[in-house]
Amino acid sequence: MSILELKNICYTYGVGTPFEKKAVNDVSFSVNKGELIGIIGHTGSGKSTLVQMLNGLMKPTSGQVLLDGVDIWDKPKEIRKIRFKVGMVFQYPEYQLFEETVYKDISFGPFNKGLSQEEIDKEVRRAAKFTGIKDELLYKSPFDLSGGEKRRAAIAGVIAMDPDVLVLDEPTAGLDPMGRDVLLSQIVRYHKERQNTVLLVSHSMEDIARVADRIVVMNKSKLVMFDETQKVFARGDELEKIGLRIPQITKIMSQLRKRGVDVPEGILTVDSAVDYLLPFIKKEAR
Numbered sequence: 332m333s334i335l336e337l338k339n340i341c342y343t344y345g346v347g348t349p350f351e352k353k354a355v356n357d358v359s360f361s362v363n364k365g366e367l368i369g370i371i372g373h374t375g376s377g378k379s380t381l382v383q384m385l386n387g388l389m390k391p392t393s394g395q396v397l398l399d400g401v402d403i404w405d406k407p408k409e410i411r412k413i414r415f416k417v418g419m420v421f422q423y424p425e426y427q428l429f430e431e432t433v434y435k436d437i438s439f440g441p442f443n444k445g446l447s448q449e450e451i452d453k454e455v456r457r458a459a460k461f462t463g464i465k466d467e468l469l470y471k472s473p474f475d476l477s478g479g480e481k482r483r484a485a486i487a488g489v490i491a492m493d494p495d496v497l498v499l500d501e502p503t504a505g506l507d508p509m510g511r512d513v514l515l516s517q518i519v520r521y522h523k524e525r526q527n528t529v530l531l532v533s534h535s536m537e538d539i540a541r542v543a544d545r546i547v548v549m550n551k552s553k554l555v556m557f558d559e560t561q562k563v564f565a566r567g568d569e570l571e572k573i574g575l576r577i578p579q580i581t582k583i584m585s586q587l588r589k590r591g592v593d594v595p596e597g598i599l600t601v602d603s604a605v606d607y608l609l610p611f612i613k614k615e616a617r
């Protein structure tokens with residue numbers, strides 16, 4: 332069953348000015364409950380504009396966003412309620428931490444949602460656990476945390492609202508490789524345990540390959556592909572034409588396939604390639 336449906340969404344910046352720019356052009360797709368959707372595309376392809384329309388932060392110039400079958404703009408006065416249902420983690424969310432303590436920052440959303448003190452506490456602790464924020468950090472100033480910890484605290488603030496859909500715009504941007512790995516695995520764990528719907532915008536094909544069930548590919552404000560991850564990755568030549576480099580390992584696997592080796596379709600990342608190749612290597616070594 333689809334939880335989120337976009338119908339012919341368009342967004343134009345600066346309508347009627349010399350700077351008019353169509354950033355999203357006639358995009359339609361729907362997301363099933365519990366799916367993890369990756370959104371990829373070259374810089375400037377319209378990804379951020381697209382996702383900011385999912386929680387009513389920006390209103391489409393035309394088209395509809397349906398949440399559980401209802402147009403989110405049906406009752407414009409109630410648009411704030413949508414922001415609790417569709418949680419949005421912006422690029423570099425750590426710049427939005429502003430409270431005295433990490434605890435207060437994480438509790439900001441649940442507090443505004445009108446939860447009781449007991450419920451707020453439960454949500455804060457649950458969100459902190461998902462994002463690996465230890466108890467002792469909760470009482471520190473957010474400014475005393477490391478870059479990676481700040482990022483995770485900011486994400487915890489959105490998770491704590493217990494949204495039906497979680498949207499993350501480039502959550503791993505600027506983190507070192509280990510920080511990226513940790514954060515990605517936390518997102519995957521959150522998705523699995525809560526069985527929530529997650530949309531993840533990323534430049535990194537490797538990140539997307541590791542986590543997404545299906546992928547939306549944006550190019551020049553349009554949706555150009557929407558399919559299961561391995562089917563999208565199998566179209567490496569088309570992706571490269573629009574400036575998206577598939578991971579080297581995916582290329583190697585598809586070359587092997589072309590040469591008649593029976594490589595299963597799901598081998599998209601270094602980890603999956605190692606798992607696949609290890610039995611052969613062990614056999615050789617014997």
Ligand SMILES: Nc1ncnc2c1ncn2[C@@H]1O[C@H](COP(=O)(O)OP(=O)(O)OP(=O)(O)O)[C@@H](O)[C@H]1O
Binds near residue numbers: 376
């Ligand atoms: N506030 C704005 N006013 C005018 N044009 C904008 C504005 N924000 C974005 N744009 C333009 O809209 C287009 C899409 O931008 P958007 O940020 O949605 O792309 P993106 O795919 O998220 O890029 P990135 O990966 O760099 O974040 C770009 O051409 C951009 O220059």
